Amino acid sequence: MNFLDVVRYCLDNEELVEQFNRLNKNKLGVDNRSAIAKMIDEACEYDPNDEAMTDFLNFVYVAVWQPMKSQELKRERKFIYGV
Numbered sequence: 001m002n003f004l005d006v007v008r009y010c011l012d013n014e015e016l017v018e019q020f021n022r023l024n025k026n027k028l029g030v031d032n033r034s035a036i037a038k039m040i041d042e043a044c045e046y047d048p049n050d051e052a053m054t055d056f057l058n059f060v061y062v063a064v065w066q067p068m069k070s071q072e073l074k075r076e077r078k079f080i081y082g083v
Contacts, residue, residue, distance in 0.1 A: 003065055010060050020059055026052035 010016050017029055028049055033041070041048065 003061070006065055006068070007057060007060050010064060011056075017056075020056055021052075024052075024055055024059070026055055028052040028056055 011029075020026065021028055021030065031038075031048075033048070040046075
């Protein structure tokens with residue numbers, strides 16, 4: 001599993017995204033803009049989730065990816081060295 005797979009898995013987890021939004025005051029995946037605001041944003045190539053996605057990538061890297069990789073290394077060491 002690579003980092004992108006982990007990010008996709010985390011994005012599919014509604015509870016994780018909801019808690020991320022709550023803790024970081026983001027609104028990733030939440031779109032309550034009016035129709036006209038959406039059209040203007042689309043015309044200007046503005047995506048309100050861009051900043052939230054950057055925050056989410058950092059969150060997944062620190063809170064999910066690094067601990068997961070650390071556990072994998074521990075398992076490999078135990079398998080190789082029996083420690």
